[in-house]
Amino acid sequence: MGTVMSKKTRAMKIISELESLYPKAASALNYQNPLQCMIATILSAQCTDAQVNKITPQLFRKYPDAEAFANATLPELENDIRSTGFFRNKAKAIRQSCQSVMKDHAGFVPDTIEKLLTLTGIGRKTANCVIGNAYGKPAVMVDTHVKRLVYRMGLSAQKNPDKIEMELKRLLPESLWTKASHLLIHHGRQVCSARKPKCEECSVNQLCLKKGI
Numbered sequence: 730m731g732t733v734m735s736k737k738t739r740a741m742k743i744i745s746e747l748e749s750l751y752p753k754a755a756s757a758l759n760y761q762n763p764l765q766c767m768i769a770t771i772l773s774a775q776c777t778d779a780q781v782n783k784i785t786p787q788l789f790r791k792y793p794d795a796e797a798f799a800n801a802t803l804p805e806l807e808n809d810i811r812s813t814g815f816f817r818n819k820a821k822a823i824r825q826s827c828q829s830v831m832k833d834h835a836g837f838v839p840d841t842i843e844k845l846l847t848l849t850g851i852g853r854k855t856a857n858c859v860i861g862n863a864y865g866k867p868a869v870m871v872d873t874h875v876k877r878l879v880y881r882m883g884l885s886a887q888k889n890p891d892k893i894e895m896e897l898k899r900l901l902p903e904s905l906w907t908k909a910s911h912l913l914i915h916h917g918r919q920v921c922s923a924r925k926p927k928c929e930e931c932s933v934n935q936l937c938l939k940k941g942i
């Protein structure tokens with residue numbers, strides 16, 4: 730299998746199989762603009778998307794733009810997002826990134842990875858989520874599911890998310906980057922969970938090297 734089929738072919742077959750399995754795979758976070766996407770993504774670290782979606786309607790009403798988040802007082806913002814966990818770090822990241830947006834980008838969330846990465850508090854994963862989800866541009870999002878799945882599937886042995894991102898970008902055409910990220914995340918949640926991957930009922934079983942299983 731792995732020896733006769735190139736990694737690129739295998740990656741393509743896996744993604745097309747997952748595509749027919751989850752035709753509607755997309756971000757589960759609710760947002761209406763790039764700013765809200767950025768905030769929701771920051772909040773989603775170590776938290777379920779459902780929990781984030783529970784608090785964002787009220788949060789986005791209270792803080793309607795980057796200026797409102799930039800001027801928030803930390804204790805109040807911490808309190809508003811407390812239920813998503815790690816609220817001190819998240820409040821700091823939200824406030825700092827919005828301050829950068831106000832100061833350097835006239836209140837608009839930038840639409841390139843390079844510029845997004847200049848915002849204080851924004852890492853590569855959040856930047857890719859904003860690019861891929863809010864701006865609809867090609868982006869590979871490497872979260873804990875993607876990292877685990879590509880390792881097990883034998884698509885990348887890298888541990889560093891940035892290196893995994895680069896490897897997936899080499900394996901897949903640009904047009905599939907964002908989609909592939911959502912499909913892998915979906916499959917990780919539904920079938921290939923961290924503790925108990927359901928290999929017997931997995932539709933990419935024949936294409937997966939099952940490394941570490």
Ligand code: SF4
Pocket residue numbers: 878881882920921922926927928929931932933934937938939940942
């Ligand atoms: S075969 Fe097993 S390890 Fe491979 S993707 Fe499916 S569930 Fe995960």
